[in-house]
Amino acid sequence: MKKILVINGSARKDSVSTALCKSFIGEKNGFETKIYNAYTLNAKPCCGCGLCGKTVGCCYDDLDEFMADFEQADYFVISTPVYNGSVSAPLKAVTDRFQRYYALRFEHGVKPAVAKHKKAALIIAAGSKGEGKEEIKTMYERMFTVLNTSLEAVIFFDSTDQRVPDEAAHESVKQEGEYFFDS
């Protein structure tokens, strides 16, 4: 069974990014879907100790289950609000913790650092028009180069200070999801 790993980066009950993420994934019979929220995951920020360059792994064990799920996943879906031009802080903490794979690739010489290829999707909500999309996309594209992961869908919904996605917007995101997930 194909595995989908999702991480939501908003804590808000009425989160636009989380709602769009739900539409993107849709009803997934025949897939194993695991959803994390970065706020409840509450990852310790990378401390840059360099241990992952000396031994395989991380000096913290709080993301062991999440990283095991990541390694097994076929699809990786990230949803996030734009906060000051980037992702939310708890999601940034999770993002930086992928450094262990960078160390695996370049200090331990493991290629690919992650055995199983993943298709990734990014779902972003911004309060203002056009803000944050390119910065966040660039950040993950760069990171995915060592994660055997290809970014194949980017959903960007902006101007949430003025509007929320209507039914048509959700339907369009749902269709993008249907196209993204191989049946």
Ligand SMILES: Cc1cc2nc3c(=O)[nH]c(=O)nc-3n(C[C@H](O)[C@H](O)[C@H](O)COP(=O)(O)O)c2cc1C
């Ligand atoms: C701390 C904070 C920083 C924000 N920074 C930006 C920003 O730089 N650009 C922007 O367009 N919107 C910004 N916003 C607005 C959020 O991106 C917007 O409310 C978005 O819909 C939140 O996503 P969510 O609905 O999934 O929680 C910020 C909001 C907060 C609370």
